[in-house]
Amino acid sequence: MTLFLITFSVWLLILSVVLVWKYPLFKRTWQEVYFADTPVLIESDDWGPGAALHGQRLSQLLKCLETHKDAVNRAAILTADIVLSVPDIDKIIADPEGRYHRKLLNEASPVVYQAMLLGIIxxxxxxxxxxxEHLNGQAFAKLCQLKDSRIACALADPQHWEWESLASPLQGHYVDGSVLPTEALNQEQAQTIIALAVQRFTELFGYPSVSTVAPCYLWNSTIEQLWQKNGISVIQTAGYRCDGRDKQGSYHQDLSLIRAGDISESAQLYLVRNVMYEPVDGNNDAITAYQEAMLAYAQALPISISTHRYNYTRTEAEFDSSLQGLDQLLSNISSSIARLRYVASPELGEQIAKEHSAIENHFNGADYLPLKRLSGLNKLAPFLWRLYYRHPKLKLLAYLSGLIMPAGLLCRYFR
Ligand SMILES: [Zn+2]
Structure with missing residues (x-):
C-alpha cells in the first residue's frame, strides 16, 4: 500500500511538471480534430495525359474500388490528382519566339479523359x-530551343515520352528547376498559370477544384496566396512544405511540421498524407501501408493513402501486383475498422471546416452523412497515442517513469 502511494505521488509530481512544461503542446494536440468515423482517402498523383493504356488501367483500378464499400455503402474513391496538360513540343520548337505551348488532357488523351469522366459518374x-502541367513551362521551352540533353527523351519521341522520365528537378511546376538552386516563379507568372489551371479544370470536370497538391510538393506562401485568390481553400501535403531545391538538388523545407487541420498563412486548411503505398518503388507494400493505417486509426486521424499513377501504368506484372496489393490493403483496413468512411480530399477539407454539414461530391451530385467526431474523454486514448507517436522525449519519459502503465490502461478503457 505504501509503495503504491509513493509511486502514485511520484507519478502525480511528474505529471504536474510535464503538464506545466508542455501545456501549449497538450492544448494544441487536444484541440485537433479526432474522428469517430474513420475517413479513408486514396490520393493518387499524376493522372493526366498519357497512352490509351493508362485509360484502360485506370478503368481496371476503378472497377476494383467499386467492390469496396464503407459503413454507409459508399464505394472506395480515388482522389485523382490531375495534371491538365503536356507540352506540345512540335509547336514549341516551331515558335520563333520560343514560347511554351501545351496540349490539354482531353485533346492529348481522350481515352484517359473518358475513363475519368466515367469514374466520376x-x-x-x-x-x-x-x-x-508537371513541369515548368517556360524552363521547358527554353530547354527545347537549346536542344538540351536533359530533355533528349522528350525531343526524340514527342508523342510518347512521359514527364516522369525527366530528372526530378525538372518536374517541379511552381519553380524553375533547370538551374540549381531552383528559382520560384514570380507572382505574375504564377497567377497566370494558376488562373488558367482553375479555368481549364472547371471546363473539363464541371466544378472547380477547391483543393490541390503541388507537383513534387514544391510551393511557397506566394503560391498559397494565389491559390486562395483563385478559390483553392484546401492544400494536400505530406506533412511539410518545400519552397525549392538547393545547389545540390536537395529539398528545402520552409514549413517542417504540418498537421491535418492546420491553417495556412492564407487561411487554407492543410491535409496530410500518412500512409505510403508506392509498391513499384520497393520501399513499401500492402503490409507496411496497413501498419501505417492502423497507427493513424489509433490516433483517430484520417487515413490518407498516397499511391502514384506510375504504380499502375508500367508493366502488366507491376500493375497486377500493385492492384492486388491495394485490393488487399483496403480489405484489411475495412476488416479492422467498423466505422470506416471513404471520402475524397476536397470533401474531407470541407468536412473539417464545417463539422455537421453533409459530405458532398460536387462532381456527381451525391451526398452522404457527415463524419462523426470524438469529443470529451473519448478523445483521451487517441490523444495519448498522438503524444506517444509524435514526441520521442515524452515517450521515453513515460517508459522511464512507469507512467506508460496507467497511460496504457487509459487507452484500453477509453477506446
Ligand atoms: Zn506529381
Whole structure:
C-alpha cells in the first residue's frame, strides 16, 4: 500500500511538471480534430495525359474500388490528382519566339479523359488539381530551343515520352528547376498559370477544384496566396512544405511540421498524407501501408493513402501486383475498422471546416452523412497515442517513469 502511494505521488509530481512544461503542446494536440468515423482517402498523383493504356488501367483500378464499400455503402474513391496538360513540343520548337505551348488532357488523351469522366459518374473518382502541367513551362521551352540533353527523351519521341522520365528537378511546376538552386516563379507568372489551371479544370470536370497538391510538393506562401485568390481553400501535403531545391538538388523545407487541420498563412486548411503505398518503388507494400493505417486509426486521424499513377501504368506484372496489393490493403483496413468512411480530399477539407454539414461530391451530385467526431474523454486514448507517436522525449519519459502503465490502461478503457 505504501509503495503504491509513493509511486502514485511520484507519478502525480511528474505529471504536474510535464503538464506545466508542455501545456501549449497538450492544448494544441487536444484541440485537433479526432474522428469517430474513420475517413479513408486514396490520393493518387499524376493522372493526366498519357497512352490509351493508362485509360484502360485506370478503368481496371476503378472497377476494383467499386467492390469496396464503407459503413454507409459508399464505394472506395480515388482522389485523382490531375495534371491538365503536356507540352506540345512540335509547336514549341516551331515558335520563333520560343514560347511554351501545351496540349490539354482531353485533346492529348481522350481515352484517359473518358475513363475519368466515367469514374466520376460512378462515384469512384474525384478529380483534384495537381498542376496545369508537371513541369515548368517556360524552363521547358527554353530547354527545347537549346536542344538540351536533359530533355533528349522528350525531343526524340514527342508523342510518347512521359514527364516522369525527366530528372526530378525538372518536374517541379511552381519553380524553375533547370538551374540549381531552383528559382520560384514570380507572382505574375504564377497567377497566370494558376488562373488558367482553375479555368481549364472547371471546363473539363464541371466544378472547380477547391483543393490541390503541388507537383513534387514544391510551393511557397506566394503560391498559397494565389491559390486562395483563385478559390483553392484546401492544400494536400505530406506533412511539410518545400519552397525549392538547393545547389545540390536537395529539398528545402520552409514549413517542417504540418498537421491535418492546420491553417495556412492564407487561411487554407492543410491535409496530410500518412500512409505510403508506392509498391513499384520497393520501399513499401500492402503490409507496411496497413501498419501505417492502423497507427493513424489509433490516433483517430484520417487515413490518407498516397499511391502514384506510375504504380499502375508500367508493366502488366507491376500493375497486377500493385492492384492486388491495394485490393488487399483496403480489405484489411475495412476488416479492422467498423466505422470506416471513404471520402475524397476536397470533401474531407470541407468536412473539417464545417463539422455537421453533409459530405458532398460536387462532381456527381451525391451526398452522404457527415463524419462523426470524438469529443470529451473519448478523445483521451487517441490523444495519448498522438503524444506517444509524435514526441520521442515524452515517450521515453513515460517508459522511464512507469507512467506508460496507467497511460496504457487509459487507452484500453477509453477506446
Ligand atoms: Zn506529381
Amino acid at each position: 460512378k462515384g469512384v473518382l474525384v478529380p483534384q488539381l495537381h498542376g496545369l
